[in-house]
Amino acid sequence: MEGDKGTVCVTGGTGFIASWVIKSLLQEGYSVRTTVRADPENRRDLSFLTSLPGAAEKLKILSADLSDPNSFDAAIEGSKAVLHVATPVDFQNKESEEAITERSINGAVGILKACLRSKTVKRVVYTSSASTVVFNGQEMDMMDESFWTDVDFVRQKLSPNAHSYIISKTWTERAALEFGAQHGLDVVTVIPSFVVGPFICPKFPGSVRTSLALVLGNQSEFFNGTC
Numbered sequence: 001m002e003g004d005k006g007t008v009c010v011t012g013g014t015g016f017i018a019s020w021v022i023k024s025l026l027q028e029g030y031s032v033r034t035t036v037r038a039d040p041e042n043r044r045d046l047s048f049l050t051s052l053p054g055a056a057e058k059l060k061i062l063s064a065d066l067s068d069p070n071s072f073d074a075a076i077e078g079s080k081a082v083l084h085v086a087t088p089v090d091f092q093n094k095e096s097e098e099a100i101t102e103r104s105i106n107g108a109v110g111i112l113k114a115c116l117r118s119k120t121v122k123r124v125v126y127t128s129s130a131s132t133v134v135f136n137g138q139e140m141d142m143m144d145e146s147f148w149t150d151v152d153f154v155r156q157k158l159s160p161n162a163h164s165y166i167i168s169k170t171w172t173e174r175a176a177l178e179f180g181a182q183h184g185l186d187v188v189t190v191i192p193s194f195v196v197g198p199f200i201c202p203k204f205p206g207s208v209r210t211s212l213a214l215v216l217g218n219q220s221e222f223f224n225g226t227c
């Protein structure tokens, strides 16, 4: 049964942050629809989600992929809010910066279009990143909404391994805010810096791995993640 508090859609339920968000929403009494990438051979163990308290009654898991921007429709339909947390992550440069950025923007815009079509979604929260703000060559004690990362600075000064993540996050946040303003959709963005701590997903989160590398002195691991 979907709960009285309504249904919230969370993209990327297998992720470090999204799995905590799902757990908290269930605890607060919301019904949750989350999306995971298709797993045709059924290799993925999602029991860390399905065994969460309240999940049996209130959690639905659907397939969707940012490479197919229309695939989120079913998860979003009837939801009162969408928390878009999924993001392509490629610190090994397996794909080009352009491919990652295109997938991230098109996926986010597809999600926002589905929110408009739903007529039920009141607010969309895009999980952005401090990396969309801080990389601009300016030394400041404090930065606010007027600061944006400068992609030329990123390309010239930062490790190529981080380019696709930082640049895709920057352009996607800009596109999401622009879409919201153009279409009268309430889109807000959150800007986490480095997120560390315990995890409930089975995968060792990149940000936790990187922070432990600092503690343990594993220099080779140090640039595997960025905020």
Ligand SMILES: NC(=O)c1ccc[n+]([C@@H]2O[C@H](COP(=O)([O-])OP(=O)(O)OC[C@H]3O[C@@H](n4cnc5c(N)ncnc54)[C@H](OP(=O)(O)O)[C@@H]3O)[C@@H](O)[C@H]2O)c1
Pocket (backbone or CB within 6 Å): 011, 012, 013, 014, 015, 016, 017, 018, 036, 037, 064, 065, 066, 067, 084, 085, 086, 087, 088, 089, 103, 127, 128, 129, 130, 169, 191, 192, 193, 194, 195, 196, 205, 206, 207, 226, 227
């Ligand atoms: N962790 C941090 O320190 C930090 C800091 C700032 C901002 N953030 C932001 O917070 C969000 C979550 O980060 P996280 O640390 O939880 O990352 P994560 O554990 O790597 O989770 C990323 C999620 O995105 C999904 N994903 C990747 N490519 C996808 C695609 N093509 N289609 C659909 N889903 C896809 C992944 O699915 P699979 O499991 O199938 O790969 C996974 O569920 C991201 O937007 C990130 O930019 C994180």
